[in-house]
Amino acid sequence: MATTSTSRTGRPRSTAADAAILEATRAALVELGWSKLTLGDVAARAGVAKTTLYRRWAGKNELVVDAVAALFDELDLPDRGSLAADVEGVVLQFAALLQRPETKTALMALIAESTTDDGLRTRVRASIVDRQKRLVLEGRARAQGRGELPAESDPEAAARTADLIFDVIAGAVVHRALVSAEPVDRDWAQRFAALLLNGLAAAATP
Template sequence: MSTTDTAIAEEPSRGRPRDPSRDEAIIDAAIDVLVRDGYDRLSMEGVATAAGVGKATVYRRWSSKAELVIDAMATLKPAVDTIDTGSLDGDVEELIAASCSPKSQRLQQVMLSICSALPREPELLDAFKTRFTEPRIALISEMLERAQRRGDLGPEIDVAMAASLVPSLMLQRALMTGKPAGRTYAEQVAGSVLLPVLGRPPRPISTTD
């Protein structure tokens, strides 16, 4: 290879590098617009305006508003996979906290905004199930299976069914009231529904919203 060829090969690629701060601004704007206006009224142009960037900047990163909304939702996912306190009671407390954390509350608002669009947006529905609903239930199932291995739960407990209770009822509450379910409701679900299903006595509410 000649010296000239080597220089060309080693020359850095031209063009502006992708600015992570713009991605963050677009994601934040998408969440704000989605919660305020709903999925049907959200547009790539409106998100670009709210983020203070050009429309082309948004389209270079996301080819559709469904892709943008899916990625925006992903930034709000609570870290349920970190729940492993070594005891069932401790795990349930952590699950309650994760279910009504500020990120979870914001995620519930976003979910409320997209629910009406799910039946007619296959891409959005598929992502909703595979990236949010199913992984969250699977992680709670793992938490309960660890409790079974420790002997905290009996082998007769239907882990798959129990794991779906908290996320399902929290979302249902949000859909019924039009606002995120709070700490009090999370305590009610855990104390009055989840624990009895797990073969534990019900527990009174110990916190308030």
């Protein structure tokens, strides 16, 4: 006979319901904006009871962060054969994600709200920023395996380097795509990867 854990009460969460709720949250943000978005509206759009949302999320902040985090979890880093190609690929993939209306609207709303809400800023960092640093760790380990980067013996120094790499890539792409509203095309991605890997001298190369 199948056994169930005595530590869990109630019905198990439905992944389909969760996905519908997160999608409805993103759609409501695009249509209504942060200030007018309510959990009641999200529940109606997702076709679930409002109590379903409250059982899963404490409030709007938590719900919106999870809705955005689900989008960023779509990012991956397939092996493209070299570190430069890996960087170019993830830059283009990230930029394409930022061009989607639901990503752009939700991310900008979170950034604006988190400037005055320390709890929200902490949740954004834990659920989105720190989670996506996996791409840096994966790419660096792959490059070390190819012999493109030296192995690192100091874990703390390696973690600081990973943080810096993530900040440089994410900051550059977000600024280019959302602040400057300039295209992040293959040419830009290649020049950016060259600058990141080879330093300032690469920027002067025609």
